[in-house]
Amino acid sequence: MKKYIGILVSATLLMSCGNDTPTESATAEQPLESIIQLTDAQLKNSKIATGKLEKRAISSVFKVNGSIDVPPQNMVSISVPLGGFLRSTKLLPGMHISKGEVIATMEDQQYIQLQQEYLTTLSALKYSEAEYQRQKELNASKASSDKVFQQAEADYKAQKISLRSLSEKLQLIGIDPTKLDESNLSRSISIKSPIDGYVSDVFVNVGKYVNPSDVLFELVNPEDIHLGLTVFEKDLSKLYIGQKVLAYTNNDPGKKYLCEIILIGKNLSAERSVEVHCHFDQYDKSLIPGMFMNADVEVKSLEAIALPDDAIVNYGNTHYIFKKKENTVFEMMEVQIGNSESGYTEVLLPEKDRQSEYVVKDAYTILMKSKNTEEE
Numbered sequence: 001m002k003k004y005i006g007i008l009v010s011a012t013l014l015m016s017c018g019n020d021t022p023t024e025s026a027t028a029e030q031p032l033e034s035i036i037q038l039t040d041a042q043l044k045n046s047k048i049a050t051g052k053l054e055k056r057a058i059s060s061v062f063k064v065n066g067s068i069d070v071p072p073q074n075m076v077s078i079s080v081p082l083g084g085f086l087r088s089t090k091l092l093p094g095m096h097i098s099k100g101e102v103i104a105t106m107e108d109q110q111y112i113q114l115q116q117e118y119l120t121t122l123s124a125l126k127y128s129e130a131e132y133q134r135q136k137e138l139n140a141s142k143a144s145s146d147k148v149f150q151q152a153e154a155d156y157k158a159q160k161i162s163l164r165s166l167s168e169k170l171q172l173i174g175i176d177p178t179k180l181d182e183s184n185l186s187r188s189i190s191i192k193s194p195i196d197g198y199v200s201d202v203f204v205n206v207g208k209y210v211n212p213s214d215v216l217f218e219l220v221n222p223e224d225i226h227l228g229l230t231v232f233e234k235d236l237s238k239l240y241i242g243q244k245v246l247a248y249t250n251n252d253p254g255k256k257y258l259c260e261i262i263l264i265g266k267n268l269s270a271e272r273s274v275e276v277h278c279h280f281d282q283y284d285k286s287l288i289p290g291m292f293m294n295a296d297v298e299v300k301s302l303e304a305i306a307l308p309d310d311a312i313v314n315y316g317n318t319h320y321i322f323k324k325k326e327n328t329v330f331e332m333m334e335v336q337i338g339n340s341e342s343g344y345t346e347v348l349l350p351e352k353d354r355q356s357e358y359v360v361k362d363a364y365t366i367l368m369k370s371k372n373t374e375e376e
Contacts, residue, residue: 034331034332034333035325035329035330035331035332036322036329036330036331036332036366036369036370037328037329037330038328038329038330038366038369039328040328042328042369043327043328046362046365047361047362047365048359048361048362048363048365048366049359049360049361049362050324050357050358050359050360051357051358051360052355052357052358053305053306053307053347053349053354053358054305054306054307054344055303055304055305055306056303056304056306056341056344057303057304058304058306058338058339058340058341058344058345058346059298059299059339059341060298060299060338060339061296061297061298061299061339062238062296062299063294063295063296063297064229064230064231064235064276064294064295064297065229065230065292065293065294065295066227066228066229066230066275066276066292066293066295067227067228067290067291067292067293068225068226068227068228068287068288068289068290068291069225069226069227069228069277069289070220070221070222070225070226070289071224071226073224074195074197074220074221074222074223074224074225075200075218075219075220075221076194076195076197076218076219076220076221077215077217077218078103078104078191078193078215078216078217078218078219079210079212079213079214079215079216080106080173080189080191080210080212080214080216081172081173081212082108082110082111082114082169082172082173082212083108083110083209083210083211083212083214084106084107084108084110084111084189084209084210085106085107085108085207085208085209085210086104086105086106086204086205086206086207086208086209086210086216087105087106087107087188087206087207088104088105088206089103089104089105089202089204089206089216089217090103091103091104091199091202091217092199092202093199093200093201093202094198094199095198095199096197096198097193097195097196097197097198097199097219098193098196099193099194099195099196100192100193101192101193102190102191102192103191103192103193103217104190104191104216104217105188105189105190105191106188106189106191106210107187107188107189108187109187111173111175111186111187111188111189112185112186112187114166114169114170114173115170115175115180115185115186116185117166118163118166118167118170118177118180119180119181119182119185121159121162121163121166122163124159125156125159125160125162125163128152128155128156128158128159129156129159131152131155131156132152132153132155132156134152135148135149135152135153136149136152136153173189174189174190174191174192175189191216193219194219195219195221196221196223197219197220197221197222197223198219198220198222199217199218199219199220200217200218200219200220200289201217201218202216202217203215203216203217203218204216204217220289222283222285222287222288222289223283224279225280225287225289226262226277226278226279226280227245227247227257227259227277227278227279227280227293227295228275228276228277228278229245229275229276229277229278229295229297230273230274230275230276231273231274231275231276232271232273232274233268233272233273233274235297236264236274238297238299239261239264239276239297240261240264241261241262241263241264242260242261243260243261243297243298244258244259244260244298245259245260245261245278245295245296245297245298246258246259246295246296246298247259247278247280247293247294247295247296248293248294248295248296249291249292249293249294250292250294253294257280257281257282257284257287257293258280258281258282259279259280259281259295260278260279260281261276261277261278262277262278262279263276263277264276264277265277278295304338304339304346305346305347305348305349305354306344306345306346306347307321307344307345307347307358307360308343308344308345308360308361309340309343309344309345310360310361310362310363310364311358311359311360311361311363312335312337312345312347312363313363313364313367315367318334319334319335319336319337320332320333320334320335320363320367321333321335321347321358321359321363322358322359322363322366323353323356323357323358324356324357324358324359330359330366332366332367332370333353335347335348335349336348
């Protein structure tokens, strides 16, 4: 019986050897050769160049987000100081308007009454002035009493004050009192835009009566729109006034808008964040208040040890550089990298390796040679 068991085990082992297939570990990438030697011809025909490590100021970038904001001085709420009925308007949200353009017409009987009072007071003032001058002359010759003269003077000054007050009220609703006479009284007034910009909101319709406290329209001057960013407490030390920021939208991340930090808030929110205001170098009409934006804030770092980007290769999710050992012999070294800027990347190397020469150009050629050597 033992004899048969031995034969069965032997047969099983033979079948197992015959059906042997490569395992996952056998097909995995093998480590590259750490020492690569090129022939003189290979070196001559390549673009390989070597050089020392460089000290460069490499900037880092941290990402924040926020939205387009408009400062209070660039938002205008339009109302009518004396109230009235809205007779006409063509405004719609988003419509562009120019400074001085008529944006609405109002009408009310009180406008007529105000003009009437002004012209009546103007006429009365002319009479009071004449009477004051007459009494002044009479009083000087003692032909009239001081009391009569003083009354004439008081009436004249009162009329001047009334006329001035009515003049200011007329100007408040857009009527020029110097051009007003009995032939051009009007029951309507025109509301003009005080800014160049666009309509943000419309709150009334034609025929509606509005009170002096009611807002008819909201206008926005977009030339000074801001980018409001939310920056957390831990990143505040990285910011300063005048710092450059690149902003972009989710819909078009490739289109960058250059901004500059003009204000850093002084109050922390409940989420331990601060609002930072940035000014756009150039206004873009496609940017509207409330639009969500992302931003990259560039932060200058201290001097870093760096190599050109062409000196660093990536293989198997690992970064490598090549140290020069002899004229045609190079050592492949794994390296940790930092930030990149202007064609250079920070490399994190121990002090003992910082004086050596490294491949600074065409490192990919040596990587290919290393792979070919391993395959052979």
